[in-house]
Amino acid sequence: MSTESSTTTEPLDRRSVFSWAMYDWANSAYATSVMVVFAPILFTGVWAAELGKTDNTFRWGVISSITSAVVAVLAPVLGAVADRCGRRKGLLLAFAFIGATATIGLSFIAHGHWQLAAIVYIISGIGFSGANVFYDSLIVSVAPASARDRVSALGYALGYLGGGLMLAAHVFLVLGHDRFHLTEIEAQRICIITAALWWMVFCIPLWRCVRETTVPHTGIAEAVRRSFGEVVGTVRQLRQHRPVLIFLLAYWLYIDGVDTIIRMAVPYGKNIGVGEADLIKAILLTQFIAFPAAIVFGRLGERIGTRRSILIAIGGYIAITGWAASMTAAWEFHVLAAAVGLVQGGIQSLSRSMYSRLIPPEKASEYFGLYNLLGKSAAVIGPLLMGWIAVATDNDRVGILSILVLFIAGGALLLQVREDAQQ
Numbered sequence: 001m002s003t004e005s006s007t008t009t010e011p012l013d014r015r016s017v018f019s020w021a022m023y024d025w026a027n028s029a030y031a032t033s034v035m036v037v038f039a040p041i042l043f044t045g046v047w048a049a050e051l052g053k054t055d056n057t058f059r060w061g062v063i064s065s066i067t068s069a070v071v072a073v074l075a076p077v078l079g080a081v082a083d084r085c086g087r088r089k090g091l092l093l094a095f096a097f098i099g100a101t102a103t104i105g106l107s108f109i110a111h112g113h114w115q116l117a118a119i120v121y122i123i124s125g126i127g128f129s130g131a132n133v134f135y136d137s138l139i140v141s142v143a144p145a146s147a148r149d150r151v152s153a154l155g156y157a158l159g160y161l162g163g164g165l166m167l168a169a170h171v172f173l174v175l176g177h178d179r180f181h182l183t184e185i186e187a188q189r190i191c192i193i194t195a196a197l198w199w200m201v202f203c204i205p206l207w208r209c210v211r212e213t214t215v216p217h218t219g220i221a222e223a224v225r226r227s228f229g230e231v232v233g234t235v236r237q238l239r240q241h242r243p244v245l246i247f248l249l250a251y252w253l254y255i256d257g258v259d260t261i262i263r264m265a266v267p268y269g270k271n272i273g274v275g276e277a278d279l280i281k282a283i284l285l286t287q288f289i290a291f292p293a294a295i296v297f298g299r300l301g302e303r304i305g306t307r308r309s310i311l312i313a314i315g316g317y318i319a320i321t322g323w324a325a326s327m328t329a330a331w332e333f334h335v336l337a338a339a340v341g342l343v344q345g346g347i348q349s350l351s352r353s354m355y356s357r358l359i360p361p362e363k364a365s366e367y368f369g370l371y372n373l374l375g376k377s378a379a380v381i382g383p384l385l386m387g388w389i390a391v392a393t394d395n396d397r398v399g400i401l402s403i404l405v406l407f408i409a410g411g412a413l414l415l416q417v418r419e420d421a422q423q
Contacts, residue, residue: 012143017151019209020142023135024155026202027096028163029195030128031262033170034103037283038188038195039121040266041276046185048114061387063118067125068259072373074126075133079369082134088141088212092134096203099127103196107189129372136352137368140361141212148353149306153298156349157291160341164287166198171280235370244358244367247417251351252374254314254410257321257403258347259375260382261340268324268386268396269333278330282337289341297346298353306354307414313347314411321404325397382406 043060051059082088102124109117143151170191173180177187238245269279301309320339327333352371359367382403390399 012147012151016142016210017154019205020135020138021151021155021158022202022205023092024159025162026199026206027099027128027131027135028159029166029198030099030103030124031159032163032167032283032287033191033195034106034124035128036262037167037266037280038170038191039106042185042188042192043114043117044270046111047109047117048112050112051114058387058391059114059118061383063121064125065381065384066118067122067129070122070126071129074130075372076366076369078130078133079137079366079372082137082366088134088138089206089210092131092138093203093207095127095131095134096199097127099124099131100196100199102127103199104193107192133369133372135206136371137364138210138212139352139356140364142210145357148356149301149350150298152349152353152356153294153301153345156345157294157298160287160290160294160345162198162202164284164291166195167280167284167287170194171284174280175277238370241358243417244355246413247355247358248370248374250410250413250417251355251371252410253406253413254317254347255351255375256382257317257406257410258344260386260403260406261317261321261324262344268400272327272396274330274333278333282334285334286337286341286344289338290345293342294345294349297343297350300346301350301353306350307417310347310350310354310414311411313343313350314407314414316343317347318404318407321400321407325401 040060043063048059078091082091102120106117106120106124109120139148139152139155173182173191174184174187177184180187182190238248265283266279269282270276274282297309297313300312316339320336320343323332324336327336355368355371356364385402386396386399388399389402390396393399
């Protein structure tokens with residue numbers, strides 16, 4: 001279906017590529033320090049401290065699911081609007097500003113106000129995920145098809161490095177809060193503020209240096225009106241383009257497992273007895289291992305094929321999930337964190353680059369809207385399912401095993417997407 005050839009030799013504008021990839025560096029501070037670490041910690045320890053452990057897991061799962069559901073509904077429409085207006089970059093920056101501003105507001109919420117925290121967190125998550133619709137689609141403007149495995153991997157690698165450095169600074173602050181004359185909770189709130197500021201500052205390279213592929217401009221109001229019909233038309237077209245449809249179904253399943261592990265790792269670890277310091281160190285370990293691993297997976301995709309490399313990553317997640325259900329010690333959590341780092345960046349970056357070669361570049365935002373719709377709607381199911389099973393069985397270990405079926409089914413579907421569909 002793609003109108004591009006994967007063998008094209010178009011030159012790369014390295015400044016544009018690096019500036020685009022730096023947005024991953026920018027928003028990963030939110031993904032690691034806020035979404036994965038400190039928001040769950042503050043939710044369980046401050047905002048919803050009076051609730052029980054399994055209730056916390058369930059409520060945090062519901063909050064994550066609501067965030068994903070809203071983005072899933074908005075993503076295709078946002079993508080269609082961006083394609084018609086030619087304003088992917090402007091809309092990306094607008095959503096990033098909304099997300100970062102809401103994140104700063106999150107740090108000021110008082111003890112016991114978990115409902116307000118939930119609302120503000122959902123707004124920040126909408127800003128984060130909405131901006132990613134436009135960020136992902138901009139890859140067609142900065143890289144030819146033949147280079148997208150490497151370029152996509154560079155983005156994720158810089159994201160893991162930037163998020164890891166920010167989290168390392170946050171770990172230093174939280175673990176040494178006494179020397180800064182702060183309480184532990186005050187230090188955690190400062191971490192959330194600085195993650196938001198990091199996000200804002202490192203948007204600047206993309207704003208200044210990335211140029212979009214020129215498209216006919218349409219007014220925002222007209223673009224919104226027409227976008228709904230275009231989204232319906234695109235969904236109908238998927239039935240005629242089997243590789244894209246099967247890939248999206250496969251992605252919807254396996255990325256659900258990936259996102260569930262990312263979002264629920266901290267609550268799960270706390271509930272099976274892993275201390276907060278060990279949890280934070282494990283997440284930090286994931287970031288720094290994922291940095292080189294994402295680059296390696298980008299090269300691996302070029303050498304043995306993108307689909308085969310994604311399947312290797314899915315196999316790694318199956319092994320990780322099975323072990324996570326039986327672990328009993330903090331050192332096991334650290335080993336699992338390292339294992340996640342080896343495959344997480346690879347499965348994310350190669351999925352993005354493979355999909356970008358299956359779709360028409362002139363409708364990249366619209367198609368990436370569908371891509372993000374399925375990715376985020378999948379994350380509605382995973383955390384909610386894991387939390388619900390944890391409550392129903394009073395056992396978090398049983399809940400995490402439910403993720404296995406998602407990886408297995410997703411891998412089976414991906415096997416049906418022919419490699420030459422990318423040509």
